[in-house]
Amino acid sequence: MEVQSERTEYRQYAIEEYVLSEEPFYLPLKDEVELFTAAFHQNIPVLLKGPTGCGKTRFIEYMAYRLDRPLTIVKDVTGQSEGSANHGLPLVTVACHEDLTASDLVGRYLLEGESTRWIDGPLTRAVKAGAICYLDEIVEARKDTTVLIHPLTDHRRILPVEKLGQIVEARDGFLLVISYNPGYQSALKDLKHSTRQRFMAIEFGYPSRELEARIIQHEADVPDSLATDLAKLGEKVRHLKEHGLAEGVSTRLLIYAGRLVQKGIPPRRACQVAVVWALTDDHEVQRSIEEVVSSIFE
Amino acid sequence: MSRSSIRRLVGRFEKELAPFSTALAAEFRSSAEVACDLLEPEEVALWAEDGLELARRSWRSWEAASEYFRATPQVLPLIGFVTMRQWVQRGHDLVEQSSSLAAAYFRASPDTLPHLSLSQIDDWVILGQHLYKGTWRSASLAVQFFDMSPALLSQLSLDEVRALVRFVDVLAERSYDLAAHCLSATPTSLAPLPPQDREAFIRFAEILAYTGWADARSYLEKGPGLLSQIQASQRPRFLNLTREVARQEGRQAFTFFTEGARALGQLEGDDHPYLLSLAEDLASRSPVAAMEFLKSLPQVLVRISVDDLHHLHAFGLALLEASIEGGKAFFRLQSSKSDEVLESLSSRVELSRVAEILRMYCKALTGSNVAIHSADALAEKNIGWVASERPSTEGTAIYLPPAVDEYQDKAQSFGVYKVYSTHQAGHLEFGSFDFLFERPGHIFPDERHQLEEKRGGPKKALTDIERFFDLFDDRRLASDLFAVVEDARVDRLVAQEYCGIRSIYRRIQDRELEKRPQPEDLPLRQAFLENLILASLEGFQRMRWPVTMLGLMRNALGLLRGVQQPQATVEDSAEATVRLYSLAQKVPNIVSDLEREWQRLEEEGAELPQDMDSLSQALTQLMQSGQEQSYESPQPVEFRGEFKPELVQLLMRLRQEKETRQTQASPPALSPEQLQQLMDKSVEITLNEMAEGDLAESSALFLANLLKETTPQRPEKRLPYHDGQPPLGMPREGEEGELTCEPNYSYYDEWDFRASDYKPRWCRVAEYSLSEGEAQFFEQTLTKHSSLVSQTRRQFELLRPEMFRKIKRLLDGEEFDLDSVVDFLVERHSGHQPPGKVYWRRNKVERDVAVAFLLDMSASTDEEIMKHERRYGQDDFDDDPRRYFSWWMSRRAQDMLTPPKRIIDLEKESTVLLIKALETIGDSYGIYGFSGYGRENVEFYVIKDLEEPFGQRIKQRIDKIAPVRSTRMGPAIRHATAKLDAHDAKVRILFLVSDGRPQDHGYGRDRTEKEYAIHDTHVALLEAKRKGIVPFCLTVDRYGHDYLKQMCDDIGYAVVADIEALPSRITTLYRRLTE
């Protein structure tokens, strides 16, 4: 339901009704699009692995847009939006954090006047709507929460809603996707094997210099040569992973730098604020990366 | 009186003198002849009477009389009869005291008196008398003085001699031998000094006699030599300064003198007046600071220029005004402030300061782990490189000059480093060493194989580059050409890949161009190479070439442009080398006098192939014009440094082989013979200690070095002890595998409370893993303390937090809280507007504690608990570890029979209990021990590292906890702090367990001083606190309260009075600390 009035300048969607109206730009790095499509049609839950900012979220948006609900005609829920819904699946994204509880996902009672009212949580909504449910950074969630998704991710495809004493069957098109960054996980915070082994995994790495240059060029709307230089910087800085840096520079940061340049910030400065300072507080490492920056950019 | 009566007179005296000694009589007779000629007869009588008088004085005084008579013929003409009576009168005075004194006086007179005025004679005698104290030793010193007087007075004025006598006199109070020695050494010491310096020299000696008499001898021996290093006019000034120091600082004066003079000796003589004037400014506040300033100058002036010195001076002077100690430390360069000031004034960039940045920079560029080392290190390895300041690489590391100081500011100097390392990294990044003979290039068609066929097929070669160089008769020429071409390729790729570095690259190229020779000054073939180099440096307008052979040069430049295309590979460089070589071969290496024929070359000339006829014509013409020279390699391009692909490939191959050999046992594929062959032909190898004619030996050494080079790098092997005895608990050489012996070094500042400043990088902490003993100890302790174990365990289990705590009355949460809902509804019904806080949620409260236990493993922990009250002075051994060890060994032998319980044993037991407890609650913990000797050898033993899981090995290490040496707490705390700081936890604790106050060699002004160590420890603890770590000190020293209050101001501490209770106390305290 799109609530749009004169006064509000934002759009508001019911969580499960949010579908992308425009095809997101996504540049496939390998065969991940085919893999995901196959998994979707076979109802196999998917785990996306990879360092931060390497395009996992973008990928899932892209897939949501591309995929159609099999054998069902998508009905425009409100009848208001102009045909955008006939493209793609709704996408429900939940960012997991350590206080995320089962009721945060499934739903809870709310007080309303004299009585209480049940309201579905995002997971329940996605299950009912047949959406792609994307649980970002799943390892952050508490163990008792992760167990909740088990019946959804095997052949049963059901979600028990204890409080209501109900079981919701997943609609066609529902797919659970979780993401996970193996980089900074300590042994403490690892996925349980019973959880892990319910998903197929697609690994995302950093794109090659050429691909990354194209991504940056598109996303930041900068000339080719600058995009290439930024991608080059990305490649060089990533060499420092585990040699001063805990994590390589993300495509996201490189895009930020590009966008700053696009707005007239000199490249060296843009890289300093968007890459160097964003990456590390260690002065020596900062200095080294700045030297790389000043070697690449005039 | 007639002649005969005179003779009678003489005869009479002779007869009277004869009984004393016939020699005396004889002396009298021979002098009498002269006397009679010069004197009136009455005077002769008086003269003789005086002698007789002398002889009568005492039983040996005839000797003095004899000297008197003997001296007369020379003395009389000098001073005349009247003064001579005075002179002899002094002799009478002396003989009263000692006849030998008088004898010496008379004996010295003939040669001494010419240096004195008549009025000075008395003064001279007084000086001699001054030295005589009535003892025979003093007499002989006085005699020596008279004997030496002629020599002394020929060099010194009487005033100066007076100063000397005072000096000798003071020394004599300490030691007559020393006094005598110094006196006798004086004339030779003074000889090299110009007269005007002598007074100041002696005056300093005089002061020294009071303050550092033991140094007097060295001063006389070495002083003049040292002084001579100082500019002549400035020596008195310097001596005055040192005199001030001596007045104030006494004992150290001579050391300051020596070091100050040496320091000045290293500096420009013309600067001495200025430098000394700066020192004098300081001297008015603190002479010691002035000397420290002088001493540090050579070090300082490497980093900053004399013109900038006044900034440093002014800064230090201001500091000195605030605190003398602070100023001294500043000028001693033992303070972080001096470090900062120097660094800010200096345009010089030192490799050690930027190595880490450059390392990461190169790592980023190449993607491989490149180390950065100083260029000297490469030469020292003796694997084919010789000492040079030029950058280079051997495949895994980049070698750079130790410092760069050519520019006005630091940024520019750093730029030099950056260009150097970018070029070297470029070789690695763009594959200079990945040359494969079989791989075709991208630009040039393959000619390598054809050439090899022509030369009879492939020969045996160790590396691909070697195989390639084997294609050429003139290996040096080929190697030089390959270097030019490959460097040009790499530089071009660098410029293309890194636009940002172009401008500094350009600057450095331009500077290089200014240093290049003119091609027209070189023999022709060398000019050919020089033109190629100039082209690669974009120095086109400097290129010159004989007009008749223009085509050939253009052809060559075309080839160079070929490898400068982006897609060119190292194989293309090789192909270009093949082609350039054949061109270069055509060019005779002659000095041509056909100067006007040299012409400029344009940047982009048409690549006309040389017309063969005109070329041969030109060549014949040239041949006649000059002499064939032997070929010399071109002057190296500084920023490109040394490029040795053949050696690098060899090293890479050796490394590879070593790796594969480690997995499968195969014999070394490389024989010394093969290597010998390579050495014979390669032009890249230059050996350091290549003994002529002893090639076999040096090549064996070379091989050994090469092989050593290819083993995994280990840090310098320094044993952590001085006296040949490994500290206890450390494996001895050859025992238990030496791997455990390799320490990791870290450096820490130390707080100097007097200077209120850190001494930068003052302490070196060596981190070892403690060796492993038996696990029994662990188990035994557990059984022995089983009740305590289960008790602490229960307590710790209580500590284990509920993972989730329910929090009620929230506006939002997991669930309704039934009670709140009821309340809410009730209030609503009664018409209130209750806040809707009806939810509860479970909050995760994780116990997230990391603790580092730091155990004192100093020698004093060896003490038996019973005798704890009567502790021996650990200080007694502080400066002599040998003594300590022998004491310890005998003690140990005695204790073997009945091992008494020692503090260390309790520390060990506590560790066991702690581990047991900590494992229950799952805190991360590290257990470390520390000891050491001196600031360079702080030992830090890892029993269990923070990240390390507990296991068998740790149990075994606990067994090896043993007393070692001193207690330098500061650096140990800093090291443990660094470990904790790198560890991510909400609560981090540093738990220090010690048995006494911190003390170590040089941890304070002397070994009795407590203040310094306590201050440093206090500051180290504060540093930890500032990093968000909770420090806590526990001591078993019952006198601990005295210093702990000061040391742990603001920091938690406890004293365990009943030492036996340590194990239970530790656990209790820890529990409290983390609750």
Ligand SMILES: Nc1ncnc2c1ncn2[C@@H]1O[C@H](COP(=O)(O)OP(=O)(O)OP(=O)(O)O)[C@@H](O)[C@H]1O
């Ligand atoms: N393959 C790609 N095609 C197009 N854009 C990409 C691609 N990879 C990365 N991006 C860009 O990088 C940005 C960051 O990617 P995204 O937000 O998807 O990262 P992420 O993997 O979800 O990171 P995180 O783990 O931090 O959530 C995107 O906004 C997009 O602009």
Ligand SMILES: [Mg+2]
């Ligand atoms: Mg994301």
